[in-house]
Amino acid sequence: MGYSYDDQNIFAKILRGEIPNTTVLETEHTLAFRDLYPQAPTHVLVIPKGPYISYDHFAAAASDAEIVDYTRAIGEVCRMEGVTLDANDGFRMISNAGEHGVQEVPHLHVHILGGRSMGRMVQPKA
Ligand code: DGP
Secondary structure, X not given: OOOOXXXXXXXXXXXXXXXOOOEEEEOOOEEEEEOOOOOOOEEEEEEEOOOOOOHHHHHHHOOHHHHHHHHHHHHHHXXXXXXXXXXXXXXXXXXXXXXXXXXXXXXXXXXXXXXXXXXXXXXXXX
């Protein structure tokens, strides 16, 4: 069983310019844009431009250049949004994967959430 990327997912369409987005940062290998349904004053999604489904897929298959670019872009977005610890009270980074992670869009994305306390990381099981 390997990784099977669906190039009809919403973020692939955003990368192809078929769906508009509110871009926060674009680099050679990375795009960051505002979540359509923000759950905090800062809610930015950061995605690699390459066809990766999840963080584990990206970590295994992406080039060193893509991984460095993505990692630095995430930090840069935090700085641009003013949520870094040298400027503010911090943020939460989330990357959901698959069914157990409750991932809606099957293209790797990190959520950067900040501007308020995000509460406990995981809700207690009902
Ligand atoms: P996840 O559940 O981790 O796969 O999160 C997917 C996120 O993508 C969710 O917070 C809502 C957001 N989203 C879904 N469709 C769109 C879209 O068309 N544009 C933008 N900017 N965000 C979207």
